[in-house]
Amino acid sequence: MDMVVVVNWWIILNAWEGNYVNVLLMAFIFTFVPFLVSSKREEEREREMSTVKIPPVAPSHHDDAMQIYRAFKGIGCDAAAIVNILAHRDAAQRSRIQQEYETTYSNELRKRLSSELTGYLKKAVLLWMHEPRARDAYIVKKALREKIKDHKAVTEIICSRTSSQIGQLKRAYFTNVGTNLEDDIESEASGHHKKLLLAFIRTARYEGPEYDEILVENDAKALHKAAKKFGLGEKTFIHIFTERSRAHLFAVSMSYQKMFKKPLEKAIRDEAHKSFEYALKTILRCAESPPKFYAKALWKAMKGLGTADTTLTRIIVTRAEIDMHYIKREYRKKYGKTLNDAIHSETAGHYRTFLLSLLGDIIKQNGPSDIIRDTI
Secondary structure: OOHHHHHHHHHHHHHHOOOHHHHHHHHHHHHHHHHHHHHHHHHHHHHHHOOOOOOOOOOOHHHHHHHHHHHHOOOOOOHHHHHHHHOOOOHHHHHHHHHHHHHHHOOOHHHHHHHHOOHHHHHHHHHHOOOHHHHHHHHHHHHHHOOOOOHHHHHHHHHOOOHHHHHHHHHHHHHHHOOOHHHHHHHHOOHHHHHHHHHHHHOOOOOOOOOOHHHHHHHHHHHHHHHOOOOOOHHHHHHHHHHOOHHHHHHHHHHHHHHHOOOHHHHOOOOOOHHHHHHHHHHHHHHHOHHHHHHHHHHHHHOOOOOOHHHHHHHHHHHOOOOHHHHHHHHHHHHOOOHHHHHHHHOOHHHHHHHHHHOOOEOOOOOHHHEOOOOO
């Protein structure tokens, strides 16, 4: 007999007999224990895909706070000491270090880091010190409210997240920013891009692997028809791309290729609305594989003259504890060199050390010989 049916009958029987304590206990166990087990498995999965190297026996947060305080003393700042500590602590450890520092030295650690560090190292470390969910909210807020808005950053954060992650982002945004994410997008974005973003964050999408093959075929045909219209049939694309699951969209992409002999991504062209085009491509690429999407985004950030350090930093910092192991694998497979080597050639100084540390390339820096080349 199905476990759900057994539990339901058990609850009904106990309620009939007046055993309400048993009813509440079983209801709690049946509702929350699977959620807790699932959350635990998700944490374990993310640890396996993380590239951040945590010492087997890390110093206490009190010792870490003290060492960071000492790094600030005297003339200049011992940036190497700060990188050696913070780049090798997970989110929970970093949070405890910040709490300990504030309690012991009556000063906010992030403010002190901001005043002592400089350049891209400063931006990377400060971004790293955010609690992960609050970090996404911070990036989106900053990108939306700056004089020159970074629509690409907003799109990347929102359109690469799952439906449940979007829910967490919205809650974190309201808690840390004080306004609703929808309201800020409504006032700061525009056109088809705004319509897509709003639809994407308002719609709850299925996250399982199943999909309807008939609906997949119908969607592929509808997108093909919409793509023929002048300026792209935005309503059809927005509807399908914001309401369908990742598994469904990936199946649509495969069906489109089979039926019309060209990739669906090639049909996404809107020269008048580049942010809208990028949002659609981000959703589609993440439906296939988020690590592939980020590997390509990192390659683009480093190709040609100069490096898009803001993009480079954002991706490495936000993905280091989530799926960077897979991103590195995809990068090597696609571009024939390791991501670590690419970062090493495009950056310098303590900024380079910090990023390479997050990629699992440097265990501890006491000198130049401490760099460990990664084969992934």
